[in-house]
Every structure is written in C-alpha cells, then in structure tokens.
Amino acid sequence: xxxxxxFKKVERLKRVKNVPGxxxxxxxxxxxxxxxxxxxxxxxxTPHYQDLTSWDLHVFGLVAEEKRFSWxxxxxxxxxxxTVDIHCVTRWSKLDTTWTGIPWQQFIEQLGVHPDxxxxxxxxxxxxxxxxxxxxxxxxxxxxxxxxxxxxxxPDHGYPMRLLVPKKYFWKSAKWIRGFEFMRGDTPGxxxxxxxxxxxxxxLEERFGW
Ligand SMILES: Nc1nc2c(c(=O)[nH]1)N[C@H]1C(S)=C(S)[C@@H](COP(=O)(O)O)O[C@H]1N2
Ligand SMILES: [Mo]
Numbered sequence: 001x002x003x004x005x006x007f008k009k010v011e012r013l014k015r016v017k018n019v020p021g022x023x024x025x026x027x028x029x030x031x032x033x034x035x036x037x038x039x040x041x042x043x044x045x046t047p048h049y050q051d052l053t054s055w056d057l058h059v060f061g062l063v064a065e066e067k068r069f070s071w072x073x074x075x076x077x078x079x080x081x082x083t084v085d086i087h088c089v090t091r092w093s094k095l096d097t098t099w100t101g102i103p104w105q106q107f108i109e110q111l112g113v114h115p116d117x118x119x120x121x122x123x124x125x126x127x128x129x130x131x132x133x134x135x136x137x138x139x140x141x142x143x144x145x146x147x148x149x150x151x152x153x154x155p156d157h158g159y160p161m162r163l164l165v166p167k168k169y170f171w172k173s174a175k176w177i178r179g180f181e182f183m184r185g186d187t188p189g190x191x192x193x194x195x196x197x198x199x200x201x202x203x204l205e206e207r208f209g210w
Contacts, residue, residue: 032087032092063182120137131198
C-alpha cells in the first residue's frame, strides 16, 4: 500500500503553548525535572507493524455510526503541527516537542458524537487503555499524532499513531491507538485502575488517585 506524503498537507500552525518567556522553570510543573532525552515508558512490549493495510482506528460507543478508519482515510484528513511541553508522572518533563497530526476537534466533527457522551476510553494495541473527558480533549492542542519532529513516530514512541494530550501527564497520551470508545460517564483505564489519578493534571500534581 502506498502512503501519501503527509508533509503536503501540513498547515504551518507551529506555535508554542506555555510561552517560553525568559525562564524555562516557569514551564516545569511542580515535582518535575527537565530532560533533553526522550525516555520510553511502556507497559509491555512495543508493537511492530510491517505495513498498515490491516491497521484501522475503531470509533464506537455513543456515536451516530460505529466506524473503522483506515490509515488512508486518516491521511486524507486535515493536519497541523504544534510544539508542546510534555510531562511524565515519573517526573521527567521535556520542552518543545513538535508533533504533526490530525487535530482532535476536527477529527470528531465527522463522528456525530451523542450529546450524552462525556468521556472517551482510548484503546490501544495490546490492551492498554486510558480514560479522558471530552472537555479535556476539546482543545486545540489535542491531536492524533503521527509525526514527531517531522518524521514518523519511532516504534517505541507510538508508531503509527498516538494520542497527544499535552496538558495532562503523559500516560494519557496513549501510544499505538486503535480505538476511541465514547462513553456516558467516566471509568478508569489501565493506569487509572492501578492507582493513577483519573484526571492527571501535572500543574495540580494529580499523580495518584488516593
Ligand atoms: N499503548 C500505550 N500507551 C502508553 C503507554 C503504554 O504503556 N502503552 N505508556 C504511557 C506512559 S505511562 C507514558 S509516560 C507515555 C510515554 O511515552 P513515551 O514512551 O513516548 O515517552 O506513554 C503513555 N502511553
Ligand atoms: Mo508515565
């Protein structure tokens, strides 16, 4: 299967949230330290894909119509690029990471999300899940990312596609996404069942749920 060159469609909407200012310390949430590295945090092993012909993204639950988007379908959608800071609950933060992908707000426009839906369960390859509210996702920095620093995301970091929710701890930015389940009410995902916070706001240090 031939994939279109994604660079073509990139709208140059590059910008930096948490505006740098003079002092990078102001961009680092409490209890975090800065790293220039990009650590890999995965529960389990990294999935590897030979090609994406049988890959799809399943949208189900409280939507007008259950749908499976092929890789090609997604490559035809609008994209943007953004530069954001990321914060892992294990205390590393990394500034100015640049991602390209499909803006969440544009992605869900076509889904006919039922008005009763309040949360999404994100489903990944190998069973990882995480819960995020629609209010949190409904922001211009949330995206279905497939390029990191202009290149396909490395397998360890989520190839072919990951969710990016930069304003929450990074466990909510699910790697190797395969489905979005629209739900009425909140229910814990993988780490949330194992003690992580349901919300995970790094500025409020919402690390653990107890
Ligand atoms: N599918 C999946 N997504 C995942 C994880 C995982 O184990 N599986 N780990 C999460 C956690 S705890 C973190 S901190 C980030 C790490 O992303 P990175 O490995 O690209 O740094 O991915 C999140 N997304
Ligand atoms: Mo994490």
